[in-house]
Amino acid sequence: MLIFAPAKINLTLDILGKRPDGYHELWSVMQAITLGDLVEIEPAEEINLRVVGADLPVDSTNIAYKAVLALRAATGKAIGASITIRKKIPLEAGLAGGSADGAAVLFGLNKIYNLNLRKEELSEIGAKISADIPFCLNGGTALVQGIGEKVKKLPPLKKGYFVIYKPPFGISTREAYLRLAGKDLTKAHPDREKILKALAEENLEDLGKFLKNLLEISAWEINPEIYKYKNELLNLKPLGALMSGSGSALFALTENLKKAKEIYYQLTLPGQKFIVRPYAAGPTCLKL
Numbered sequence: 056m057l058i059f060a061p062a063k064i065n066l067t068l069d070i071l072g073k074r075p076d077g078y079h080e081l082w083s084v085m086q087a088i089t090l091g092d093l094v095e096i097e098p099a100e101e102i103n104l105r106v107v108g109a110d111l112p113v114d115s116t117n118i119a120y121k122a123v124l125a126l127r128a129a130t131g132k133a134i135g136a137s138i139t140i141r142k143k144i145p146l147e148a149g150l151a152g153g154s155a156d157g158a159a160v161l162f163g164l165n166k167i168y169n170l171n172l173r174k175e176e177l178s179e180i181g182a183k184i185s186a187d188i189p190f191c192l193n194g195g196t197a198l199v200q201g202i203g204e205k206v207k208k209l210p211p212l213k214k215g216y217f218v219i220y221k222p223p224f225g226i227s228t229r230e231a232y233l234r235l236a237g238k239d240l241t242k243a244h245p246d247r248e249k250i251l252k253a254l255a256e257e258n259l260e261d262l263g264k265f266l267k268n269l270l271e272i273s274a275w276e277i278n279p280e281i282y283k284y285k286n287e288l289l290n291l292k293p294l295g296a297l298m299s300g301s302g303s304a305l306f307a308l309t310e311n312l313k314k315a316k317e318i319y320y321q322l323t324l325p326g327q328k329f330i331v332r333p334y335a336a337g338p339t340c341l342k343l
């Protein structure tokens with residue numbers, strides 16, 4: 056089975072506070088995008104994982120491998136798989152590259168082994184592996200709360216283009232959250248009503264105006280280049296620009312492909328860049 060595993064960006068990321076377990080309460084609108092990994096899965100006795108296009112572990116520290124183990128534990132079945140991941144999603148980018156693969160494996164094995172687990176059950180299993188898997192299983196446009204396990208589908212965003220820029224360094228998610236400690240965030244919260252209204256009306260101008268991500272504050276501390284790169288993107292006059300998740304990737308929102316291409320070609324910063332569109336689904340079976 057060949058599965059497209061879409062990445063995601065955060066159109067807004069608000070943090071409501073730190074929980075006793077050390078995780079942070081989120082209020083985040085997430086959007087699946089047309090950039091993604093290709094995950095090939097075949098049933099097997101054991102678990103064999105291969106990664107093409109990125110230097111990643113292929114043992115139980117890989118999120119895709121963890122997904123197989125989690126399904127075994129949840130079902131009590133001797134589930135094995137031969138998995139090949141063709142990485143396209145940049146690493147440590149805030150694009151949920153690992154979670155996208157984990158979600159694709161849960162989605163694919165559920166079908167291959169006819170486990171008939173509901174999406175909610177897969178999400179519960181996935182949330183124990185990584186906070187972004189519940190959203191990645193749903194894809195499209197969604198309001199994500201809790202630590203990432205509460206996913207409320209929103210009408211899929213059909214308009215707009217995003218120019219994604221990934222600087223040549225990553226940001227540790229853990230470090231980004233830890234650095235929020237002690238900061239006064241009262242004035243930094245996004246205007247939730249305005250962002251939801253802009254999405255409901257597909258008003259890209261307003262969407263661009265109200266993009267906000269509280270983790271930018273810590274990412275800029277970890278690597279001030281991100282602040283510089285965001286301003287370089289803004290100087291190219293998109294409808295808006297923001298860092299995704301815990302970074303390091305940034306994205307610019309444009310109303311059409313022509314403007315996206317202008318920004319893409321004018322962007323001469325080191326690193327990777329992509330033009331993507333909103334993607335209305337989650338893991339997608341391309342070939343049985």
Ligand SMILES: C[C@@](CO)(OP(=O)(O)O)[C@H](O)COP(=O)(O)OP(=O)(O)OC[C@H]1O[C@@H](n2ccc(N)nc2=O)[C@H](O)[C@@H]1O
Nearest residue numbers: 077078079149150151185186187202228229232300301302
């Ligand atoms: C920041 C976000 C926003 O979408 O996405 P990414 O930047 O990873 O794409 C997510 O909250 C990242 O979730 P995820 O990447 O799955 O984090 P995990 O691997 O589960 O956790 C890494 C560490 O981040 C911190 N963490 C994560 C999620 C959360 N709601 N609160 C936290 O404090 C915890 O310290 C955790 O140990």
Ligand SMILES: Nc1ncnc2c1ncn2[C@@H]1O[C@H](COP(=O)(O)OP(=O)(O)O)[C@@H](O)[C@H]1O
Nearest residue numbers: 117118119146147148149150151152153154156
């Ligand atoms: N299949 C995978 N794809 C990407 N990263 C993975 C994977 N499995 C484990 N990881 C680890 O997860 C960390 C976070 O990766 P990723 O999910 O791409 O970043 P982010 O959470 O910022 O989007 C990386 O440092 C990487 O070592």
